[in-house]
Amino acid sequence: MTKVFEIVGDVSRFGVRAVADAFRRPFEGDQLRIQLAEVGARSLPLVVASGVAMGAVLTLHTRSSLVTFGATAWIPTVQALGFFVEIGPLVTGLLVAGRVGSGIGAVLSNMRATEQIDAIESLSIDSFKFLVVPRILACTLALPILTIFMDFAGLLGGFVSEYATSRLSFQLYFSRSFAAFEWSNFFPPTLKTAVFGFVIGTVSSYAGYTTNEGAQGVGRAATRSVVVSSLLIILADVLLIKTIFFMFPERAL
Numbered sequence: 001m002t003k004v005f006e007i008v009g010d011v012s013r014f015g016v017r018a019v020a021d022a023f024r025r026p027f028e029g030d031q032l033r034i035q036l037a038e039v040g041a042r043s044l045p046l047v048v049a050s051g052v053a054m055g056a057v058l059t060l061h062t063r064s065s066l067v068t069f070g071a072t073a074w075i076p077t078v079q080a081l082g083f084f085v086e087i088g089p090l091v092t093g094l095l096v097a098g099r100v101g102s103g104i105g106a107v108l109s110n111m112r113a114t115e116q117i118d119a120i121e122s123l124s125i126d127s128f129k130f131l132v133v134p135r136i137l138a139c140t141l142a143l144p145i146l147t148i149f150m151d152f153a154g155l156l157g158g159f160v161s162e163y164a165t166s167r168l169s170f171q172l173y174f175s176r177s178f179a180a181f182e183w184s185n186f187f188p189p190t191l192k193t194a195v196f197g198f199v200i201g202t203v204s205s206y207a208g209y210t211t212n213e214g215a216q217g218v219g220r221a222a223t224r225s226v227v228v229s230s231l232l233i234i235l236a237d238v239l240l241i242k243t244i245f246f247m248f249p250e251r252a253l
Contacts, residue, residue, distance in 0.1 A: 010206070010210075011202060011203060011206050014202060014205070014206045014209075014210075015136075015198070015202040017128070018128075018132055018133050018136045018201075018202060018205075021126075021128065021129045021133050022133050022136075022137055024129070028129065028130055028133065028134050031130060031131075031134035032134040032137055032138060034134070035134045035135050035137070035138035036138045036141065036142060038100070038103070038138070039096070039100050039135075039138045039139055039142040040138070040141075040142035040145060040146060043095070043096055043099055043100060043142070043146060044146065044149060046095060046099060047092055047095060047096075047146050047149055047150050047153070048149055048150070048153045049153075050091065050095060050150070050153075051083075051088070051091075051149065051150040051151070051152075051153025051154040051156075051157060052153045052154070052156055052157035052160070053157060054087065054091065054154055054157065055079065055083065055153065055154035055155060055156060055157025055158040055159075055160075055161070056157040056158065056160060056161040057157075057161075058079060058082060058083075058087070058154070058158060059075060059079055059157070059158040059161040059162050060161055062075050062078050062079065063075055063162070063165065066078070072166070073176065074176075075158075075162060075176075076155075076158070076159075076162070076168075076173050076174070076176035076177040077176055077177060077179055077180050077181075079154070079155060079158040079177060080155060080177035080178060080181060081180070081181070081185060083150070083151045083154040083155065084151050084181075084185055084186055084189060084190075085185055085189050086189065086241075087154065088147050088150040088151040088154060088189070089147050089189045089190065089192060089193045089196070089237070090233070090234075090237055091150065092143065092146050092147045092150045092193060092196075093143065093193055093196035093197075093200070093233045093237075094230055094233060096139070096142075096143060096146065096196075096197070096200060097196075097200050097225075097226055097229040097230045097233060098226055098230070100139065100200060100204070101200045101203070101204040101225040101226050101229045102204075102222040102223075102225055102226045103204075103222075104135050104200075104201070104204035104205055104208060104225060105204045105205075105207040105208040105221040105222045105223075105224065105225030105226075106208065106218050106219070106221060106222040106225075107208065108131060108132075108204075108205060108207075108208025108209045108211075108221070109207070109208040109209075109211040109213075109217050109218045109220075109221035109222070110208075110218050111131070111208075112208065112209065112210075112211050112212075112217075113211070113213075113217060113218060117131070117209075128209070131205075131209070132205045132209055135201050135204070135205050136198060136201030136202055136205060137201070138201070139197035139198065139200045139201035140194050140197040140198045140201060141194075141197070142197060143193040143194055143196050143197030143200075144190050144191060144193050144194055144197075146193075147189075147190050147193045148190060151190075155174070155177060158173075159173045159174070188244040188247070189244070192236075192237070192240040192244070195236055195240060196233050196236065196237075199229060199232045199233055199236060200229045200233070203225060203228050203229045203232060204225035204229060207221045207222075207224045207225045207228070208221045208222075208225070
């Protein structure tokens with residue numbers, strides 16, 4: 001337990017340092033753009049494809065349940081609420097943790113093992129600010145945007161599945177989807193993914209940047225990045241849901 005608390009403390013200090021350095025000059029704009037492309041643009045095909053597939057599957061399962069009660073008209077509404085409130089944010093976080101988290105951990109640990117980080121510091125460059133801060137910022141900024149794409153991709157997949165079954169029109173499907181929709185169903189769940197992004201960036205960067213196991217540590221850092229990030233995302237999701245229900249009591253009704 002002492003070792004666990006030591007690691008939690010080290011990761012917490014690592015994250016606090018990253019937040020403080022994000023507001024300190026010089027700002028690494030070029031590195032941030034590169035990491036946004038890596039985290040956001042290159043993750044977009046995976047997120048969209050997963051959203052369409054999950055939307056189609058969820059509609060099939062929802063229809064099989066609601067048809068028993070004669071409530072098939074509620075399928076679009078259930079689909080929209082399910083994706084925007086919980087499925088989209090959580091699945092996006094886990095997908096990015098698997099794709100991006102492992103990459104960050106592997107790249108930074110490889111740079112540490114091959115002494116590239118030491119070479120950067122020998123040039124009087126703050127390696128932490130140059131390598132770590134842009135990655136954490138990119139994950140924090142990209143997750144909400146990717147979540148929006150996941151949500152609408154899920155609706156698109158649901159529409160395709162529903163159209164194949166009942167020939168429901170595109171306009172009617174989306175009007176029903178947002179019939180019972182409120183801003184409190186959209187903004188808090190989407191914005192909470194910024195916390196997921198911060199968790200992914202911080203844990204993955206810590207696992208790679210602080211490794212001291214040489215070449216053997218590259219794979220271990222990648223594995224730890226994915227496993228720990230995924231577990232913390234699920235834990236953070238539970239805590240954030242309770243917070244959202246506290247701030248928006250109508251959501252709990």
